[in-house]
Amino acid sequence: MKTGAIVDGSVRQTKPTERPREPEAAPAVEPGGLARLLRGSTLSARAARSSAFAAAGFGAGQAIRLGSNLVLTRILFPEDFGLMAIVLAVTTGLALLSDIGLGPAIMQSRAGDEPRFLDTAFTIQILRGAILFLATCALALPLASLYGEPLLGAILPVAGLSLLVSGFLPTKIETAHRHLRFGRVILLDLLSQIAGTIVVVALALWLRSVFALAIGLVAGAAIRLALVWVFLPGRGNRLGWDRPRARELVRFGIWIFASTACAFVVQHADKLLLAKLVPLDVLGFYAIAQILASAPIALQAAILSRTMIPLYRERPPSASAHNRVVLRRARIGAAGGTIALLALVALVGVPLVEFLYREPFTRAGPLVVLVACALMPAAALAGIDQAALAAGDSRGFFAVVAVRALAHLAAFLAGYALFGLPGAIAGQAVAVLCAYPVLLRLLRRHGAADPALDAALLAASALLALLAIGVSVEAIAGLALE
Structure with missing residues (x-):
């Protein structure tokens, strides 16, 4: 059977006579199995251990960041x-x-x-x-x-x-x-x-x-x-x-360079645009809302950015059904957990900000709800584009990020023109959905597509976002950020 190999940054086919790597056996479920998994040197053990370290480190880092933010808002x-x-x-x-x-x-x-x-x-x-x-x-x-x-x-x-x-x-x-x-x-x-x-x-x-x-x-x-x-x-x-x-x-x-230029639009163009569209204090409220609401997806990114390329490199989904199962489970855990955390932040956003911050910073509360909801579609699809980078296909990765950036910019500006700041925030979620067909095409090229799981995670995101917005609808409707 032919398998993909990375040579000089491009994907080539190995000779049929080469013996493919044997799939790693799943760890047995028995007493002490988890301890052996976390102490072992296999790919699964290293990935589990690294994810645990990343999650713990991120949690501690966010606690430090939040504490610093609370102190600085009083100075x-x-x-x-x-x-x-x-x-x-x-x-x-x-x-x-x-x-x-x-x-x-x-x-x-x-x-x-x-x-x-x-x-x-x-x-x-x-x-x-x-x-x-x-x-x-x-x-x-x-x-x-x-x-x-x-x-x-x-x-x-x-x-x-x-x-x-x-x-x-x-x-x-x-x-x-x-x-x-x-x-x-x-x-x-x-x-x-x-x-x-x-x-x-x-x-x-x-x-x-x-x-x-x-x-x-x-x-x-x-x-x-x-x-x-x-x-x-x-x-x-x-x-x-x-x-x-x-x-x-x-x-x-070269394609990573182009991709990160587009990633800049997705991650930071909103602040530069809002700096011209809203007063400076409103931009400050939005920045604080971003700190609180984006914590779950930042945790997800901290884990996936460190683990997905090695996982896809050593467990290409096109190589075996076992690899696909391993990657699917990893994705369900990462995406499902992140969506649940975003929903929790959105549900408690307004009272949380009122509890943590003094006036006038409490005006960030409704923005926390909207930003957390807008990030849910991105959390549902996060990390799967790393399959292209693991295969050396940085050009295909760029195509997805470029479409995402254009959609983000257009949806953000259109949302602001129609509904002000809440519309601009909602546009960020719409942009993720607009770029999905291009992402799906890339994943199919590398045997990593899973549209059924994508649909399930996106549907769960939509339901939870509607619930959170319904809980805080009065605060959102009362946004007066002129």
């Missing part, structure tokens, strides 16, 4: 959060617009453990970080003029330093992801987040200014860099350049 003003939302959208957007997929390339490449390959990737990453910092400096004054916020001209270059610092992160992180060994990476991320939060709160108490958030961003990046270089096991990097490996990285990454 700073809504306008400060709105201004920082623009800064983060710009810096994150630049990072996405320049992403050539070094992480996925290391995870999927046969050369992903070779020192020369890793050093070449490290060198490219440093150059990219320097270019991003210069780009934030160049954009600072034009954006300050565009949004009528002079402070942006000074804050953006400061925040851009975090991109320069992050460029020096070693590839030991991607190597750990490649082999599904996340424990130490997540622990170091949490320590850097705690230290960064302490710095931000101390600066906020001292400066009483949005500059505290920007300087804290740089401090957090520097602390993470130091911790990873010193305490993460593995080979350190040095500057190096291998032309064939650089070509492989660029060949794979």
Whole structure:
């Protein structure tokens, strides 16, 4: 039987004489079986262990983030959060617009453990970080003029330093992801987040200014860099350049670059557009609603981004029925759990915000409900497009993300024109459904399509969203965010 292989970033067919990999036997259900699964070295054990680490680390990270947010809302003003939302959208957007997929390339490449390959990737990453910092400096004054916020001209270059610092992160992180060994990476991320939060709160108490958030961003990046270089096991990097490996990285990454440019539209264009459409304090409320409502899907992304490419690489669904069952179960657990958490956030969104925040930040409550509901379709379909990247099909992956970005932009603007901010948020859900046919076509190409499961998860999302909106309909109808 022929099986797919990844060679130089493209999919080729192996010879019929090659013996396919035997499917891994499912772990027996017996006393102590779970303990052996979590301690084992098989793919299932590593995936389960990595998912558990990712979930625990994310939960702890969100608790730190929420605590920091609650403290900062008692020190700073809504306008400060709105201004920082623009800064983060710009810096994150630049990072996405320049992403050539070094992480996925290391995870999927046969050369992903070779020192020369890793050093070449490290060198490219440093150059990219320097270019991003210069780009934030160049954009600072034009954006300050565009949004009528002079402070942006000074804050953006400061925040851009975090991109320069992050460029020096070693590839030991991607190597750990490649082999599904996340424990130490997540622990170091949490320590850097705690230290960064302490710095931000101390600066906020001292400066009483949005500059505290920007300087804290740089401090957090520097602390993470130091911790990873010193305490993460593995080979350190040095500057190096291998032309064939650089070509492989660029060949794979060119479509990742295009895909992340489109991902920027999906993830951050809403904030940049709203910065021109609504007052700065309303943008601050929306940013807070995003923090609370997007926590479940961010947890899902933290797990899937680290596990799905290795799973699809070693368990291609077209290879055997057993592989399809394993992947289906993983998806049901990840998507079903995320949808349930989003529904819970939507149901308690208004009273939760009223309990946690003081006035005027309680105006974010109805927005939490709407954002959580709008994210449910994305949660239902999350991670399955990674089947293309695992097969080296970054071009097909780009096609899906590009259609999703165009649909997102069009639905967001149309929704705002028709129904204001609630309509714009609902447009994000509509965009996911509009892009689904293109996604389904890609999945069929790689034998990973499961339209019956897609329909079931989307239907569950719709029912739960209607229930949550019904519970908070009065608060949503009373939105007065002019």
